[in-house]
Amino acid sequence: SQMGVPEINAFLSHLAVHDQVAASTQNQALNALVFLYRYVLYQDLEGDINPIRAKAPERLPVVLTRAEVRAVMDQLSGQHLLMAQILYGGGLRLLECLRLRVKDIDFAQRQIVVRDGKGMKDRLTMLPTGLIEPLREQLAAVKALHVQDLALGLGNAYLPFALERKHPNAGREWIWQYIFPARRISPDPRTGKLRRHHYDETMLQRAVKTAAQKAGIDKRVGCHTLRHSFATHLLENGYDIRTVQELLGHKDVKT
Structure with missing residues (x-):
């Protein structure tokens, strides 16, 4: 100190x-x-x-063609499919996707709010129309799970920074719950409190890698590949590079 x-x-x-x-x-x-x-x-x-x-x-980033993206998605299902679609459809980083909370989805504006991204900055990105209904279904399932957790005296989500000290009961509110919660309750390593953390990133990484292999794609494919593909396909569709930079949350247009 x-x-x-x-x-x-x-x-x-x-x-x-x-x-x-x-x-x-x-x-x-x-x-x-x-x-x-x-x-x-x-x-x-x-x-x-x-x-x-x-x-x-x-190193040059690995980028998938649109056909390859579809092939990967065809090998995924359930939550893994929805998470991968958000990575590709909104250009999110892996943990940015897994840390999404209920309040971060704006269905009316068709936007996703990415909070505390790289560099601790918030940004807006697009919410594809095709993901609205699957996301609503996911939220309905998560809400039912949250109600069960509350009945057991749990359901207190981790809150960022000093917010938990200022508002100790805010973590039980619906808006703070993770959209992709973990399957099991586990102790918070900081406090020992039992919580439902967000989904395990290694599980999604493994699912995407396996999906690419099953699709017969001879490239080194991971979750970040979907983000690179999102940016490349937007540029191919005529989007301005500055707009793509803002959607990705890049500080420098060169990256």
């Missing part, structure tokens, strides 16, 4: 220059330190965290 931004910059720069770690490893270290100060030490970091950056390997 006696150290601050200068020490963090020095440590992260050491990782890049001396240890020559990958950019992803340096980013993980940065995220862990930010989490430590924000959620464990409850301290604000003053100043800019701007270390010498580790070089990221330059």
